[in-house]
Amino acid sequence: MKGTTHLAIGVGIGLAAAAYYPFTPNNAALYITVAAFSSLSPDLDGNSMLSSKLGKVSKLVRELLLWGGVALAIGVAYVYYDQRILHQQLALTAGAAFLLGFIAKEGSIRNILVSLIGGAVLYWGMMNNITWMIGFGLFVAIAPWMHHRGLTHTLWALIAWGAIGAALESELQLEGISNVAIAGYLSHLITDTMTPAGVKWLYPLSKKSIKIMH
Ligand SMILES: [Zn+2]
Numbered sequence: 001m002k003g004t005t006h007l008a009i010g011v012g013i014g015l016a017a018a019a020y021y022p023f024t025p026n027n028a029a030l031y032i033t034v035a036a037f038s039s040l041s042p043d044l045d046g047n048s049m050l051s052s053k054l055g056k057v058s059k060l061v062r063e064l065l066l067w068g069g070v071a072l073a074i075g076v077a078y079v080y081y082d083q084r085i086l087h088q089q090l091a092l093t094a095g096a097a098f099l100l101g102f103i104a105k106e107g108s109i110r111n112i113l114v115s116l117i118g119g120a121v122l123y124w125g126m127m128n129n130i131t132w133m134i135g136f137g138l139f140v141a142i143a144p145w146m147h148h149r150g151l152t153h154t155l156w157a158l159i160a161w162g163a164i165g166a167a168l169e170s171e172l173q174l175e176g177i178s179n180v181a182i183a184g185y186l187s188h189l190i191t192d193t194m195t196p197a198g199v200k201w202l203y204p205l206s207k208k209s210i211k212i213m214h
Pocket residue numbers: 042043149153188192
């Protein structure tokens with residue numbers, strides 16, 4: 001399944017959450033970022049996310065995420081430098097957008113860099129006792145070394161992702177974040193299940209690939 005398809009569904013889930021829960025622009029950005037990220041994260045595995053033939057739209061989305069993240073990070077850094085105020089939610093959004101654009105690249109250098117980012121998040125989480133960052137950092141550091149549609153495409157990974165989402169929700173004190181994280185990740189597994197290769201939901205307990213199309 002193409003990365004842009006997963007991303008489009010993820011953004012849809014984020015928009016639905018932004019409409020459902022009490023609205024602020026900040027919260028909307030967070031719901032959309034978490035949903036988009038969750039809908040793409042299973043493909044943090046060794047899989048090349050946006051297939052080797054990148055369409056124009058995929059390329060544009062990737063560059064927008066990458067440079068949007070960079071621009072937002074610069075903005076947050078400037079406000080911090082200028083007024084000593086750290087906009088934590090915006091900083092998170094910037095980091096997520098940057099990583100999203102970045103993970104869409106492919107190859108072993110991509111794997112190493114994604115792992116390094118995961119390691120940095122893990123380190124930061126451990127230094128500051130931030131539970132979701134520890135879980136998320138671990139996930140990002142390990143996932144690139146899993147084979148294509150392996151452990152990241154299982155019920156176990158979905159449960160782990162839900163736990164990370166719950167920890168993030170209590171950190172941000174923002175209702176619905178864990179639901180959005182679970183819905184995003186689940187949407188990825190379901191859409192992959194609709195492809196001919198299917199998904200091994202219970203791997204390694206069962207190596208049977210579950211698919212809807214035959
Ligand atoms: Zn996938």
